[in-house]
Amino acid sequence: MTLVKQVGNEDLKEEINFECETGNYHTFCPISCVAWLYQKIEDSFFLVIGTKTCGYFLQNALGVMIFAEPRYAMAELEEGDISAQLSDYEELKRLCLQVKRDRNPSVIFWIGTCTTEIIKMDLEGIAPKLEVEINLPIVVARANGLDYAFTQGEDTVLAALAQRPNSKQSKNIELKTTSDENSIEHLPLILFGSIPDPVVNQLTLELKKQGIHVSGWLPSKRYTDLPLINEGNYVCGVNPYLSRTATTLMRRRKCKLIGAPFPIGPDGTRAWLEKICMVFGVEPKGLQKREDEVWEKLKYYISLIDGKSVFFMGDNLLEISLARFLIKSGMIVFEIGIPYMDKRYQGAELQLLQKTCKEKNIPIPIIIEKPDNYNQVDRIRDMRPDLVITGMAHANPLEARGINTKWSVEFTFAQIHGFTNAIDVLELVTRPLRRNQKLEKVGSQRYTDRR
Numbered sequence: 001m002t003l004v005k006q007v008g009n010e011d012l013k014e015e016i017n018f019e020c021e022t023g024n025y026h027t028f029c030p031i032s033c034v035a036w037l038y039q040k041i042e043d044s045f046f047l048v049i050g051t052k053t054c055g056y057f058l059q060n061a062l063g064v065m066i067f068a069e070p071r072y073a074m075a076e077l078e079e080g081d082i083s084a085q086l087s088d089y090e091e092l093k094r095l096c097l098q099v100k101r102d103r104n105p106s107v108i109f110w111i112g113t114c115t116t117e118i119i120k121m122d123l124e125g126i127a128p129k130l131e132v133e134i135n136l137p138i139v140v141a142r143a144n145g146l147d148y149a150f151t152q153g154e155d156t157v158l159a160a161l162a163q164r165p166n167s168k169q170s171k172n173i174e175l176k177t178t179s180d181e182n183s184i185e186h187l188p189l190i191l192f193g194s195i196p197d198p199v200v201n202q203l204t205l206e207l208k209k210q211g212i213h214v215s216g217w218l219p220s221k222r223y224t225d226l227p228l229i230n231e232g233n234y235v236c237g238v239n240p241y242l243s244r245t246a247t248t249l250m251r252r253r254k255c256k257l258i259g260a261p262f263p264i265g266p267d268g269t270r271a272w273l274e275k276i277c278m279v280f281g282v283e284p285k286g287l288q289k290r291e292d293e294v295w296e297k298l299k300y301y302i303s304l305i306d307g308k309s310v311f312f313m314g315d316n317l318l319e320i321s322l323a324r325f326l327i328k329s330g331m332i333v334f335e336i337g338i339p340y341m342d343k344r345y346q347g348a349e350l351q352l353l354q355k356t357c358k359e360k361n362i363p364i365p366i367i368i369e370k371p372d373n374y375n376q377v378d379r380i381r382d383m384r385p386d387l388v389i390t391g392m393a394h395a396n397p398l399e400a401r402g403i404n405t406k407w408s409v410e411f412t413f414a415q416i417h418g419f420t421n422a423i424d425v426l427e428l429v430t431r432p433l434r435r436n437q438k439l440e441k442v443g444s445q446r447y448t449d450r451r
């Protein structure tokens with residue numbers, strides 16, 4: 001296994017305080033990843049093999065999307081399936097043929113759930129036989145609530161994609177772009193992480209400005225456009241929750257991982273670009289200026305949050321990167337809750353967090369893995385932070401107790417990567433503060449005075 005520049009985890013442990021609680025916290029089930037992945041991979045179809053519980057969750061969590069004929073469906077298990085009276089193979093074949101006939105996708109993803117785990121349905125065993133029979137690729141991902149949290153669903157799907165051998169249709173990687181004089185000759189670089197296409201273009205362009213050519217993205221816009229992944233290629237992640245995908249690319253595909261902070265916030269984006277440049281021996285050009293320009297644009301939002309405190313209850317694994325960006329913007333972070341912490345994959349991000357805290361001369365926040373929401377609510381009551389980033393279960397009850405909250409799930413669906421989207425992150429963070437400021441005025445003028 002190769003990891004470009006080992007991260008000094010030993011040094012980090014001394015200074016960052018990690019704790020682990022009971023894991024009694026709210027988060028979305030990882031099967032929710034179908035919501036953004038079916039939109040990202042345009043020629044896919046997602047079949048979630050589970051029970052009505054999973055169906056109810058998807059139906060509710062995805063809101064209005066369910067009325068737009070989405071390319072996902074539930075294969076709902078019945079008594080007969082659970083007691084093995086029906087043949088799993090025949091049932092799945094029937095459903096997949098129906099999907100093929102009605103939607104004609106280029107790939108079907110089977111999403112395993114808690115039930116398929118517990119009854120030990122052999123999805124990985126059935127898929128290879130069935131895909132030959134129906135002549136359609138089937139990718140199996142176990143995105144269940146027993147093992148994973150929310151965004152880690154994407155990780156299981158991308159890890160499953162990364163395991164598939166290069167198909168004949170995979171795009172050939174050009175070693176060099178000839179059209180651009182600026183570009184340097186380097187080994188292929190593949191970026192992984194599902195982000196909206198405009199953001200893909202922005203990040204690709206930022207690297208192109210440095211003379212670095214992106215050979216492909218995992219996932220690509222279409223399944224048939226998946227990049228060729230060969231031994232010795234460089235890979236780099238854009239999302240903090242893709243540690244299994246990173247491991248699969250390193251171990252199975254023998255790729256070299258560039259361990260960089262994640263391109264969230266202008267500081268993170270610059271550090272991400274600089275790390276990639278460093279690996280390819282490129283001197284980064286104009287990044288300081290670019291970063292300064294973005295900070296300049298963020299001034300108004302920063303004036304709203306400077307010196308304010310924030311508490312992350314933790315449910316989507318974006319917490320470390322967001323906390324680091326908010327600290328750089330002048331906020332004080334009391335606690336970073338996070339469902340799962342891969343200190344190796346997030347090593348560079350942790351180092352940047354440490355550096356940012358030193359720069360700002362504030363203590364490094366405690367990182368609580370697998371938090372306990374009951375304990376957290378107690379701590380919130382004691383600390384009374386200016387903002388709590390949390391799930392919908394706690395948002396309204398906390399608001400009713402006079403504590404500002406921001407719904408964490410929005411960070412997963414908003415565009416938060418790259419230089420230009422930094423403003424969107426602060427827009428989200430400051431929204432409850434701005435709204436409550438306005439309401440205070442309205443409250444005192446229109447309601448309190450009249451009483």
Ligand code: SF4
Binds near residue numbers: 113
């Ligand atoms: S936690 Fe398990 S049972 Fe619940 S929705 Fe997720 S996969 Fe289905």
